[in-house]
Amino acid sequence: MDQLPQTIINGLTLGSVYALIALGYSMVYGILKLLNFAHGDVYMIGAYIGYAVLVVLVPSTGPLLPIPIIILVMFLFAMVGCSILGVAIERFAYRPLRNAPRIAPLISALWVSFVLQNLIQLTISPRPLSYGSGTLIPVNSGINLGGDLRIHTARVLVIGTTIVMMIALTYFIRSTKWGRAMRAVAMDIDAAAMMGVDVNRVIVVTFIVGSALAGVAGVLVGIVFFSIQHTMGFLAGLKGFTASVVGGIGSIPGAVAGGLLIGMAEAFASVYISVTFKDAVAFLVLVIVLLIRPGGLLGRLLVQKV
Amino acid sequence: MNDQNSQPKIENSQSTPPLLRLTDVNTFYGPIHILQNINLEIYPGELVCLLGGNASGKSTTLKTILGIVTPAGGTVEFQGETVQDQPTSYRIEQGMAVVPENRRIFGDMSVHENLLMGAYLRTDHQQMKQDLERVLELFPRLKERLKQFGSTLSGGEQQMLAMARALMSRPKLLLMDEPSMGLAPILVEQSFEIIQQINREGTSVFMVEQNANMALSIANRGYVLQTGRIVLADKAKNLLNNEQMRHAYLGH
Amino acid sequence: MNKISKSLLVLLLLFTLGAGVASAAAPVFQDGGQEYIVQADDWLSKLADKNYGDVLAWPIIWEATNAKAAEDDSFAVIENPNLIEVGQKLWIPDTGAAEAMMGDRESKAGINIKIGFMGPLTGGAAFLGQEQLNFAKTAVQLFNERTGFNVQVTEGDTEINPDTGKIVAERFIADDSVYAVVGPAGSQVCEATQPVFEAAGMVQITPSCTRISLTDPGTATFFRPVPHDGLQGPTDANYMMNVLGVTSAYLVDDQSSYSTGLTDEVEAALTAAGATVERASVTQQDTDFSSLVTTIVASNPGVVFFPGQISSQLGTLAAQLQEQSYGGTYFLADGGFDISWVDTAGEAAEGTYLSFFAPDPHFVLQARDLTTRYEAQYGDYGAFGGPSALSTNVVLGAIERCFNADNLTRACVVEETAATNLADSVLGIPVSFGAGNQINGGEFFIFQVQDGNFVLVQ
Numbered sequence A: 001m002d003q004l005p006q007t008i009i010n011g012l013t014l015g016s017v018y019a020l021i022a023l024g025y026s027m028v029y030g031i032l033k034l035l036n037f038a039h040g041d042v043y044m045i046g047a048y049i050g051y052a053v054l055v056v057l058v059p060s061t062g063p064l065l066p067i068p069i070i071i072l073v074m075f076l077f078a079m080v081g082c083s084i085l086g087v088a089i090e091r092f093a094y095r096p097l098r099n100a101p102r103i104a105p106l107i108s109a110l111w112v113s114f115v116l117q118n119l120i121q122l123t124i125s126p127r128p129l130s131y132g133s134g135t136l137i138p139v140n141s142g143i144n145l146g147g148d149l150r151i152h153t154a155r156v157l158v159i160g161t162t163i164v165m166m167i168a169l170t171y172f173i174r175s176t177k178w179g180r181a182m183r184a185v186a187m188d189i190d191a192a193a194m195m196g197v198d199v200n201r202v203i204v205v206t207f208i209v210g211s212a213l214a215g216v217a218g219v220l221v222g223i224v225f226f227s228i229q230h231t232m233g234f235l236a237g238l239k240g241f242t243a244s245v246v247g248g249i250g251s252i253p254g255a256v257a258g259g260l261l262i263g264m265a266e267a268f269a270s271v272y273i274s275v276t277f278k279d280a281v282a283f284l285v286l287v288i289v290l291l292i293r294p295g296g297l298l299g300r301l302l303v304q305k306v
Numbered sequence B: 001m002n003d004q005n006s007q008p009k010i011e012n013s014q015s016t017p018p019l020l021r022l023t024d025v026n027t028f029y030g031p032i033h034i035l036q037n038i039n040l041e042i043y044p045g046e047l048v049c050l051l052g053g054n055a056s057g058k059s060t061t062l063k064t065i066l067g068i069v070t071p072a073g074g075t076v077e078f079q080g081e082t083v084q085d086q087p088t089s090y091r092i093e094q095g096m097a098v099v100p101e102n103r104r105i106f107g108d109m110s111v112h113e114n115l116l117m118g119a120y121l122r123t124d125h126q127q128m129k130q131d132l133e134r135v136l137e138l139f140p141r142l143k144e145r146l147k148q149f150g151s152t153l154s155g156g157e158q159q160m161l162a163m164a165r166a167l168m169s170r171p172k173l174l175l176m177d178e179p180s181m182g183l184a185p186i187l188v189e190q191s192f193e194i195i196q197q198i199n200r201e202g203t204s205v206f207m208v209e210q211n212a213n214m215a216l217s218i219a220n221r222g223y224v225l226q227t228g229r230i231v232l233a234d235k236a237k238n239l240l241n242n243e244q245m246r247h248a249y250l251g252h
Numbered sequence C: 001m002n003k004i005s006k007s008l009l010v011l012l013l014l015f016t017l018g019a020g021v022a023s024a025a026a027p028v029f030q031d032g033g034q035e036y037i038v039q040a041d042d043w044l045s046k047l048a049d050k051n052y053g054d055v056l057a058w059p060i061i062w063e064a065t066n067a068k069a070a071e072d073d074s075f076a077v078i079e080n081p082n083l084i085e086v087g088q089k090l091w092i093p094d095t096g097a098a099e100a101m102m103g104d105r106e107s108k109a110g111i112n113i114k115i116g117f118m119g120p121l122t123g124g125a126a127f128l129g130q131e132q133l134n135f136a137k138t139a140v141q142l143f144n145e146r147t148g149f150n151v152q153v154t155e156g157d158t159e160i161n162p163d164t165g166k167i168v169a170e171r172f173i174a175d176d177s178v179y180a181v182v183g184p185a186g187s188q189v190c191e192a193t194q195p196v197f198e199a200a201g202m203v204q205i206t207p208s209c210t211r212i213s214l215t216d217p218g219t220a221t222f223f224r225p226v227p228h229d230g231l232q233g234p235t236d237a238n239y240m241m242n243v244l245g246v247t248s249a250y251l252v253d254d255q256s257s258y259s260t261g262l263t264d265e266v267e268a269a270l271t272a273a274g275a276t277v278e279r280a281s282v283t284q285q286d287t288d289f290s291s292l293v294t295t296i297v298a299s300n301p302g303v304v305f306f307p308g309q310i311s312s313q314l315g316t317l318a319a320q321l322q323e324q325s326y327g328g329t330y331f332l333a334d335g336g337f338d339i340s341w342v343d344t345a346g347e348a349a350e351g352t353y354l355s356f357f358a359p360d361p362h363f364v365l366q367a368r369d370l371t372t373r374y375e376a377q378y379g380d381y382g383a384f385g386g387p388s389a390l391s392t393n394v395v396l397g398a399i400e401r402c403f404n405a406d407n408l409t410r411a412c413v414v415e416e417t418a419a420t421n422l423a424d425s426v427l428g429i430p431v432s433f434g435a436g437n438q439i440n441g442g443e444f445f446i447f448q449v450q451d452g453n454f455v456l457v458q
């Protein structure tokens, strides 16, 4: 059987998730020049919030609502919960350190990351939790693409949701007043303030949007890969970060391009080289891209202002 | 010298209360004491300039007025209201606008978007449209370049954009930090004409300038800053004739 | 090790010996008392109140009855003191004997005895380490209630890192109230800590390191009450070829030394029998195997063998194999003996085979006290806790015997652990140690997932 189409489907799924995570990294970096290393754990919390909704709405007696509604509610709660968490992280872990040396918020971020992981480990469970295959989306459902090739409904959901999120985000950033304010703050924080932009509020909105996207990514991963764990944010966060750097950190389309590239690289490496080297290949892509384009695919080299 | 009374005062000939008043303002950058006991006021409709050599604290004075830096002591009043504890956005909302030092236009935004940023706090879309028309009449060069990215404009065009952007908020008080910097003499003259025109249409202007001759020629009054203190304050034509002033700043 | 720490160790050992001799007291045996037949509505605490005027004296009756039962089987054996049945014959010591026993229990409770537990308490394998730790604690709790000792569990987090493991080991060794150590998990950590405990002369008993070389040749202080990979690999390979009749296999390890060791065993056995074998490695952090499955489906092997330990990974691979319509058999090792991956996989789990050295504690009658107590305190559990409780019980038994022989020392605990001879245990299997202190017997069983449960098929 030809493995190419299936590999592309695999890569698109993975890449979509990375892209959603990468966006949060990129947006926060663009605005604050801060690497929000707690972002991967916000994504993890999103997965757990989705799980909580799933447990309530799908008891052992069967789903209480139509499945699409349940999935929507999961997204909604994860987005709201993660937004609140993101805002709290910004308020208490980053804002007090805004004028501190740049290593300080990094350490604070790692601290938040540990706290969130340990919190879940202690209060929920150190064991992986199961969204379950077939709980929401029947295992055999999907779209037949001819021959043996089938794309599972969950993957359609992941890729479709990501596309919708991208379009919505692009519209938000390009064409709304908040989006314009975010871009202004990212370009020149003082100049934006001089136009009357409440910079703190823009930062809060950035964390809300980034965290909500991470929450969606967490729920999607639970649905498409069936299970979640309190440590899941680490590697996913690292991949998302890599994707945002590959795409050009600070750039929105860059984050999407970087996410898809890393996801594809992993999928192709798994199938055509060896599954053992997929992570190595993903990071190799990072190195190669940075050698050729030090600012990332769609980014520009950030010149320190003097 | 530390005595605040050493700052010269000018008689308040006007009966209306000042639009902006700084009283005994002291501003620090870390441990460094930059502004020392600054007192100044601007009355509605005035065009006032702030002169001084490099590093004398002119930009810092504007930043203190805008709330980009917070004074350690003293008060900043705008339209009678104490604002030194309010964020910049609040002061802009109340009617300040600024043409910052080095223009600070948004390079990755189109000219149109830059102008919209100037009107960031406004919600009266109908009048915003009219103001846009008016501003573009004032700066026809910008009209041709509405879709172009800010970073692709020439230095002079960027200066125009910065000024147009500030006007988009319909300010009561326009603060300008060296609007003539880096402009060819012909453009300097043009922009000073525009400033005068803006002022005539009712906007009060507080302008930082190194080009003291030009500035004083259009201003009502002027202050002179030296290492963080106001050493001279007078009507513009008096300053033009002031011996000390001519020697130090006017170059003849 | 340098001279100073060596002499420190000797000093420590001497001190431990001295302390052991000073604090150990002979058990009290007094025969005064009466038989009693359990009536309706009787509880041990009610009987204690009636006979001694003290509801808290109930363990006396429990202990005395079990002691009698050892000599005379007309007496009841009380496994769970909360459950006595009408008609059971109890032994109620008279007040004098009871007071002596209470005094004995009080003096036992005053002795500072600790068991060290080491394992991965944080990080990705934390669920395994925490489950082992909590099962060890529960076993100790039940032991304390039964005997009157006040054994404490002191814990150390190895992070599945050999160097961290060594630091934890040194800490336990330096604490002279620690008499034995349960743990760690991860053969590489066992390997690193084995010589440390050997040098200190302290028992180390692992509930989950299965690499063969740990007990072959082994050391005097290292005990393994679970069977090793040498048994599991051939059992699995044999089942695949001779029962399932497959001729090709795809082996997936998770790069842990457990997983690669076992995969090597299976690969060797399959290759020797002439099967075609392909192999790949994933990591324990992976959450998506779809690309691996694409490769597997392309070569369409008769069986996919994955000795993983993270239940979510086992479930995800099962589901993704089904998603891409893999038609062969999915086969797991002892790490799969954890019902939670079946929840993850849903119907994709059906028909999967797996091997395990002991039954699921959920279904073992002998583990009921333990699992009931565990569940009440910590919630649901997988298959890793049973061996941990077993290990804990083995060293607790040794400690009790040393105490009774008036010789509570680390050296005695080593000897008594080696002499362990249990006819039954919380895993429902007999326990004694053979060459290299490897458990005797220890057979692997093959289970199959049927209707969401593990059903023994061989």
Ligand SMILES: Nc1ncnc2c1ncn2[C@@H]1O[C@H](COP(=O)(O)OP(=O)(O)OP(=O)(O)O)[C@@H](O)[C@H]1O
Pocket: B029, B030, B032, B034, B052, B053, B054, B055, B056, B057, B058, B059, B060, B061, B210
């Ligand atoms: N952010 C800052 N941190 C520390 N010192 C500063 C900062 N900004 C300005 N200064 C110092 O404060 C002093 C006054 O600076 P300011 O920019 O107000 O001068 P200026 O009068 O506008 O000069 P110029 O004509 O060159 O623009 C200078 O010595 C400058 O080095």
Ligand SMILES: [Mg+2]
Pocket: B058, B059, B060, B101, B177
């Ligand atoms: Mg300046």
